[in-house]
Amino acid sequence: MKKHFLLFIILLISTSAFSQNVIQLFNSAGDFFKLLQEEKFTAAHALFDDNMKSKVSEENLKKLWTDLGAKYGKANSFDAVQSKAQGEFFAVTVEGKFANGEQNFLVGFDKAQKIVGLFLVPGKSAAAYAKPTYADTNLYTEKSVYLNSPGHQLAAIVTTPKNVKNFPVVVMVHGSGPGDMDETVGANKPFKDLAAGLAAKGIGSVRYVKRTLVYAQEFYKAFTVKEEVLDDAAAAIALAKTISGADAKKVFVLGHSLGGMLAPKIALASPDVAGIILAAAPARKLSDIIVDQNKYMFELAKDTTAAGKKQLADALIEIDKSRLTKLSPTLKADSIVVGLPASYWIDLNNYNQVNVAKMLKQKIYVLQGGNDFQVSKTDFDLWNVALGKKKNVQLKFYPELNHLLSPQTEKGTMAQYQNPVSVSEPLINDLAIWIKAK
Structure with a gap:
């Protein structure tokens, strides 16, 4: 799910080309960060182009800098290290060094050398991905293919168990934001783990790169979850049915986070899907989830100052703007609201995943981790109340699992994701039993 939306500013890119003096660009980037170090926010904000100024206020910029200071300490140096042409714009990578860590931009x-975008680049993982102990490559094969939907081609991997006939297939659907086919987060690859674990149990899978990662330029205008998720999920289901050795009548959808929220909608559009798995799936509106995340981070920071409380209050007011359900004369489909176009919020806010799930005849497995700070037990309880008595539904709460479905000793923060911990093997065993059950 989305986190700390005020810390992220979208870099807009276009398609025409121009040349630019790299040294001048590096100097301009250096000037910008020097002004931030000197806390000259008015002067720094003046370096934005008009469009950027309209989207990011001077107060937003000041908050960004304050948040970085709270997280990393005093800023020591900023070095421009790379530039890359992106249409008619240039993207300059700046390495920032702080007293307690590093943050690249x-x-x-x-x-005109005006700033049109600013993005916080995720840092390198503290540790490398570790293959799960249950990933026995002698038991399965992986094949690189392409997932084709109208006007788009996405890299994908089909994993199939060896020496198994008429095996089920699971299509994996990502959470929010851009994602690779493994759904890599820090040092963790949940989809890769799931594919390996399920394959060892005689179950195939399809996982693919999310469209927002490959076709990012298409998402700087009005869009909905149809373009972000649904169209490609439908294409993946169609692909799953063609896999040699698979049972076309036993295709399941595993939706994680936002993907789980949309899984009932996917199943409604593909009634021949055998079942859906809702993994850490919100039962509430996305706005409610973002509110919970912000409150959790605020409580974790133990900031009792008036300034800290005001920062949270301001964030909650901003989030509340996302609860729109229709356009207005002053609100256009491509108007940006809390980092996303109004069209996106309207589409999602008019969707009730719980009600859709109630209508489904297919098998449903709802799972939630107790150490998940992104989606909470509140959502699991809502699923349980709505679906708990239905014969086609199974629900299970895993107290030790986090949002990435790996066992942890506490909820923690995003820093937890920098340590490689495989998806829970008991969870995979449960899923395999459920998928194979008649």
Whole structure:
């Protein structure tokens, strides 16, 4: 799910080309960060182009800098290390070094060397991905293919168990934001783990790169979950039915986070799907989830100052703007609201995943981790109340699992994701039993 939306500013890119003096760009980037170090926010904000100024206020910029200071300490140095042409803009990578850590930035410039975008680049993982102990490659094969939907081609991997006939297939659907086919987060690859674990149990899978990662330029305008998720999920289901050795009548959808929220909608559109797995799936509106995440982070910070409380209050007011259900004369489909176009919020807010799930005849497995700070037990309880008595539904709460479905000793923060911990083997065993059950 989305986190700390005020910390992320979208870098807009276009399609025409121009040349620019790299040294001048590096100097411009350096000037910007020097002004931030000197806390000259008005002067720094003046370096934005008009569009950027309209989307990011001087107060937003000040908050970003304050948050970085709270997280990493005093800023020591900023070095521009790379530039790359992106259409008619240039993206400059800046390495930032602070007293307690490092944070890299991507700064976008236009022809006039005005800043058109600023992005916080995720840091490198503290540790490398570790293959699960249950990933026995002697038991399965993996094949690279392409997932084709109208106007789009996405890299995908089909995993099939060896020496198994008429095996079930699971299609994996991502959570929010851009994602690779493994749903990599830090040092963890939940989809890769799930594919290996299920294959060892005689179950195939399809996982693919999310469209928002490959076709990012298409998501700087009005869009909905149809373009972000649904169209490609339908294409993946169609692909799953063609896998040699698979049972086309035993295709399941595993939706994680946002993917789980949308899984009932996917199943409604594909009634021949055998079942859906809702993994850490919100039962509430996305706005409610973001509110919970912000409150959790605030409580974790133990900031009792008036400034800290005001920061949270301001964030909650901003989030509340996302609860729209229709356009207005002053609100267009591509108007940006809490980092996403109004069309996206309207589409999602008019969707009730719980009610849709109630209508389904297919098998449903709902799972939730107790150490998940992104989606909570509140959502699991809502699923349980709505679906708990239905014969086609099974629900299970895993106290030790986090949002990435790996066992943990506490809820923690995003820093937890930098340590490689495989998806729970008991969870995979449960899923395999449920998938194979008649």
